[in-house]
Amino acid sequence: MKPRFSSQNNYNKKKMARFLKKHGAKYGTAPGSLIFVGDQRVEKTEVEAIIFNPDNLQEFKAQEVAQLASIHIPNYVSWINIVGLHGVEVVKQMGEYLNLHNLIQEDILNTNQRPKFEEHDEHIYIVLKVLHYNKQKEMLETEQLSLVICKDTLISFQEIEEDVFGPIRERLVRPTTKIRHRNSDYLAFALLDAIVDHYIFIIEQFGEKIESLENELLEQPKNSHLQQINEYKKEINFLRKTVRPVRELASDFSKSESELIDDQTFPFIKDLQDHVIQATEAIEVYREMLNDQLDIYNSGLSNKLNEIIRVLTVFSVVFIPLTFLAGIYGTNFEHLPELKFRYAYPVFWVALILIAFGMITFFKKRKWL
Amino acid sequence: MKPRFSSQNNYNKKKMARFLKKHGAKYGTAPGSLIFVGDQRVEKTEVEAIIFNPDNLQEFKAQEVAQLASIHIPNYVSWINIVGLHGVEVVKQMGEYLNLHNLIQEDILNTNQRPKFEEHDEHIYIVLKVLHYNKQKEMLETEQLSLVICKDTLISFQEIEEDVFGPIRERLVRPTTKIRHRNSDYLAFALLDAIVDHYIFIIEQFGEKIESLENELLEQPKNSHLQQINEYKKEINFLRKTVRPVRELASDFSKSESELIDDQTFPFIKDLQDHVIQATEAIEVYREMLNDQLDIYNSGLSNKLNEIIRVLTVFSVVFIPLTFLAGIYGTNFEHLPELKFRYAYPVFWVALILIAFGMITFFKKRKWL
């Protein structure tokens, strides 16, 4: 793992236009123009290559795309991984090297791409998002991953060096793993599988938070819960926007008739498709759960207020006639006979207490208290 | 029925991440890795086998999968039932014995599987959830059931020994039942049918609770009702998540062209499909009913509050001018002529009563009271 470009100076961008990134310089250019759209997230574009067959595995760090030609060995499968999409030149050279359509090169560079699966004559192009949870900003972020499946070669384009692929690298090192005995199509599947597994991992974590929020809500709704529900809602919407198109991608993948995909790989793609469907269904469940929680929050809050208001109103109302009567006997009428009676004052108190009791009994009977 | 693994120590997990179980150790492993995902729910994995033909039936308890080979007799149908999925080794041996694809073995062990129907060359794989109502926790729970239909053999994988299949066992014992005269496909259907019947049984019970809640709500909405509605809503969502994919499963089953399924079995599968559709429709009806009940609850509550507030406000308002007048005649102005009149006090009372009556009449006329 290499050091990453610091993103601390982006901190104040929090929650800004995450759902649709700015095209900026891109707007108005010709289709197929190779312009990078996105934020530079690593300092320098790097090219790594791993070539392997069941018996051997070698790693390279290429300085230039031109060196790649010399790396290729017959009967080996190559995985070329390019990190840092701002390096337009590298993408261009790769494009020429692999004979990629201009539009694909453009798509690789535009980090705003919608996930899709595209079959071409000599290669397959797959683009989707890798999800990360940024703990500092407490929000989800995406990185775009492009895969080009060629004969015996898989090229991947990443924005940042990502640890989602760590397990794949580990498996590659071990000679007995299936990944070492298969071709570039299986390797592509393995990468997609790791990404989708990471989706599910993130959904699980959100799910736990959301389910535990529900318990808190039912006990005592607080103001902070409203903000939390809205925060989660936005993240779930972001998840949904990221994961949903992958469903279509997986379906297209599983129906592909390209010769680049081995028949033995299809059951695995079908399995991938199942996982994506499971992920999207879980997202829908949590979306509905959050909507229900908003209802619980609102009902709970208004229940609480209603109770307070009811009790206090009844309390005030009990005192109203008492205060009125005190007012009556505070008047200065010259001829106010009650004031002169010997036991007027204790009788007055008894009357007040009786009135108060009568009212409370009445309210209790009516179930107002 | 055997004793079950105590789940009391799980009690405090109540309502935690039931909608998506944790992958835990699974995350990042290769597809096809045989790792158990879920909670161990029985102490020891057990293998039971029942072999039968119209004339005979024998029961076995195998210690090892290896023994199964010896059990098989030509012209008999075998039902092998494995209870306890944490026994990875047993699943592996069964997989080798039956020549199951690695991914199927993985699916059997992952209790997080989405219900599905998969047709392979030599067997059919079906996975779905069995529903239980856990009375202690007052919530629904699921157990995963995997079925592998082979020629003359049905293998079922359960998390716990389940009494949902009790009636099937009873029918198997009797030599005249249809189940004894048919093959493994009909047995698989019979198990599915028992599960779906149990779905309907559980939906019925919820339905009754929900319909009776409605009557209570219309009489007098209480705080506890809100919690109940939310509780039911969550259970209904859980039911829905469990039952809905089975609709697809049943549809795939009914359209299967596998040779393992006898033509005579199809009308029964069609019938199963009808039951699943009925179950999902009933779930939708109860979901809507609960949403309507939330509306009733909120309307009823605010109606009640409104009435209290209205009556009390009117009551207070009637006293406001009376108290004000008492205040006036409580002032200490030296030249306040009314105070000295002979009948000032009784006249004052008459005035107060007239004002009060006037206001009440006015409010009644305006339908405020």
Place this chain on the structure above:
Amino acid sequence: MKPRFSSQNNYNKKKMARFLKKHGAKYGTAPGSLIFVGDQRVEKTEVEAIIFNPDNLQEFKAQEVAQLASIHIPNYVSWINIVGLHGVEVVKQMGEYLNLHNLIQEDILNTNQRPKFEEHDEHIYIVLKVLHYNKQKEMLETEQLSLVICKDTLISFQEIEEDVFGPIRERLVRPTTKIRHRNSDYLAFALLDAIVDHYIFIIEQFGEKIESLENELLEQPKNSHLQQINEYKKEINFLRKTVRPVRELASDFSKSESELIDDQTFPFIKDLQDHVIQATEAIEVYREMLNDQLDIYNSGLSNKLNEIIRVLTVFSVVFIPLTFLAGIYGTNFEHLPELKFRYAYPVFWVALILIAFGMITFFKKRKWL
């Protein structure tokens, strides 16, 4: 019309689990088991038969199914009507007589059946619900009707003897009607048509109630309206659940390629389909109307409360400073110069009145009053 089984002892079951009837004894039995699921609603199962051709018509009351064989005459169409589904034996005998699949016999006996159209080799099976408005309980009820179309014979299975078919019987008696000149398929259509017409008749009646409720609501919302809206909502949901699957049934019917259906009958089935679509659309319209009415009710109610609260609050607020001033001059300070002025009291009154007017003017200007 025969006397019906008294349902008065069911009165207290009102509103209980109408949306999903209890399977009861049925649960856990083998598929195809002939067990009656539902409430017994007539005292004794009866078998009626009408045989007719354009020239002749004869009615019979059979004691046993065995007699039916003797009734059948070549070139006559027979309509056999069985009333009372609790008579499992009769259904079984009919099943044997007509060579019906076990599952169909089971469906006939399970009054919980979802409406459907099933084509078999030698007969067509149709099941749907007949709607009745039970005036005593003020709610809709359903009765299940099963139709089996065979060559020259139509068998209908009813829970109770139903007057929905009265007009059909009348038309059958007259020799010139189309129904007398056609076969069992047209007779089945005629029965379905009568049922769907009755649906529309019931929807119309609800529609009128709902549309007139709207006028009342707009004038003056009352507490009773909330209950009424909820009552109607539930009935409309019940209607919907009953009528919607019939749409599918009619569509399957119109696309049937069975030889049992004459080509001349198809335009009539198409017409039936139009009526069902019209019925379902009307139900959707009334559903939305009820939802809108709930909004109107809530808005109207809170409007009314708001007005009361606003006026009363303003009224109270006007008196607050007045009462305060009265309090000031009720204090017993020894050196309170105003109290000794000659015209202090009238000036005090003038001040109070000016303050009150000032406040009212202010509130009116701000449109608070």
Place this chain on the structure above:
Amino acid sequence: MKPRFSSQNNYNKKKMARFLKKHGAKYGTAPGSLIFVGDQRVEKTEVEAIIFNPDNLQEFKAQEVAQLASIHIPNYVSWINIVGLHGVEVVKQMGEYLNLHNLIQEDILNTNQRPKFEEHDEHIYIVLKVLHYNKQKEMLETEQLSLVICKDTLISFQEIEEDVFGPIRERLVRPTTKIRHRNSDYLAFALLDAIVDHYIFIIEQFGEKIESLENELLEQPKNSHLQQINEYKKEINFLRKTVRPVRELASDFSKSESELIDDQTFPFIKDLQDHVIQATEAIEVYREMLNDQLDIYNSGLSNKLNEIIRVLTVFSVVFIPLTFLAGIYGTNFEHLPELKFRYAYPVFWVALILIAFGMITFFKKRKWL
């Protein structure tokens, strides 16, 4: 234009069961029975005929359908228009004359028909609703129009003589118009086009009202707005119910393979279809707009109330401690030293004012005022 049957005696029926007209006498009759369902809206059924070719045009008023035979001239196109559907006899004669299926005759007479397009061997049957805005009742009304396209002849059945077709008649008179050079299929299209144009015209008018209501709402929500929103909602629902099935009708029309429709007419039908889609989309937009307006109204109203309540509550609260203090110094304790101080009264006032200012400052700081 002829005088119309007075509908003033229907005035008190306003808003009654407009969404589903009563079948009345129709209920329980045989399918295909010719019974008029609806309100008689013209005094006498009339038959008009226009025959034309590019060179000539003649108008007739027939007394009986029998005369129509004599009117027909080869190489002329005839448009026969029947006004007043209560004349069952005329429809019957037309049906016999054109050899129409019984069910079509029934549909023509049932003004409750759902819009549809039906292709038969020798004619095409189209039924839909013409919309009118009844200014007196301030509501939309529909009239049913049936069209039968035959070779060289178009027959139209109307409930009332309608000016929606005025422009068509004018175009027919002019010999250069396309309508004069085409056949009955184009004439049918022209009539449908006029009706759909009139839909759009009415939607436009509602749209303007709705969009201007929004501006009023944002300025100052009033009680009358609630009623208006509900009124518009109901009319929009009525529009929707009328226009939506026409979409399907137009789609069926455009896909027709009948020989009665000239190839040259199809681009026009496609155009018609575009207009209907535009109309339904506009209706959906306005429906959503009205829902949003209800939200605006409710939010606006509660905003206004909140403001009043907040200000008044704060106002009352400021006086509460002041009045309490006045009460304290109104007590008659013998030993109440403050009362005897020389400057007690002015100091008392200063204290009151300070308290009031302090509270107001506090409330302002907390943004409560």
Place this chain on the structure above:
Amino acid sequence: MKPRFSSQNNYNKKKMARFLKKHGAKYGTAPGSLIFVGDQRVEKTEVEAIIFNPDNLQEFKAQEVAQLASIHIPNYVSWINIVGLHGVEVVKQMGEYLNLHNLIQEDILNTNQRPKFEEHDEHIYIVLKVLHYNKQKEMLETEQLSLVICKDTLISFQEIEEDVFGPIRERLVRPTTKIRHRNSDYLAFALLDAIVDHYIFIIEQFGEKIESLENELLEQPKNSHLQQINEYKKEINFLRKTVRPVRELASDFSKSESELIDDQTFPFIKDLQDHVIQATEAIEVYREMLNDQLDIYNSGLSNKLNEIIRVLTVFSVVFIPLTFLAGIYGTNFEHLPELKFRYAYPVFWVALILIAFGMITFFKKRKWL
């Protein structure tokens, strides 16, 4: 860029019937009638032509359509751009020159057209809306663009001269761009691509506003936010109505089998389709976000009010018994023993303070304060 027709006199039309423009004079005319529907937005209709091949490019400003014939040179591609649709005559002449169907000419002139893609024998007709943000009126506006793709020629019809095409013109000038080496189909794609890019640009800008509004809302909801949310909602609805049908258009375009479209252009059209899908998805995301914001606003507002009301009510309630007691000792009973005690007054104060403290403690314990 030419000076534009001043639209200042339209200022007071703001927010009027933008969702459905008035047909006005159009209503009731024959289909295919060439009548301009819309507002005149430029002073004079102008015809510009650019002809180019990879080597040369020439620009013309034609006075009349007749001149166009002389402009055309073999092996050149022509782009004829007509600005100002009120010039019915120009459209008519172009129609004759290109042999366009009458209905297409009508569609070009009706600025109320729904976006669509129409394939004809010798040309392709595309119509859609160009979006502008009118800063003066703070609202979105649309301009209709019609494209006719012929062999070697593209004709575009605009309401106003639009700078959305600026980048295209710049690219055309440079001889190395792809646009110079392709035919009219690619030019049409380039124009559509520029329009869709502009859609995305506008959605981005709205998106940023909406996402930043959310932050403000969560801090402190204000009355002005309600109006803003409603304003944005209306604009988003307008965007949606404009962009959604383009999805269908792009899909039809990508499936076209016309010979006018070169095979090499299809990948670009596919790319265009991706962009439109992305745009519509972003619109849906922002629509939902606005709905969520309305919920946040309402919850936030009622939270704030609830807090104020709660605190103030508790405050008032604390004073109620105090004021009552002051009233008691303000009564003028002759025999009121407490009044004469030596330390009655300080004891009275202590009692008041104790009561107040007791109540506050009670309210705090109940979490009411």
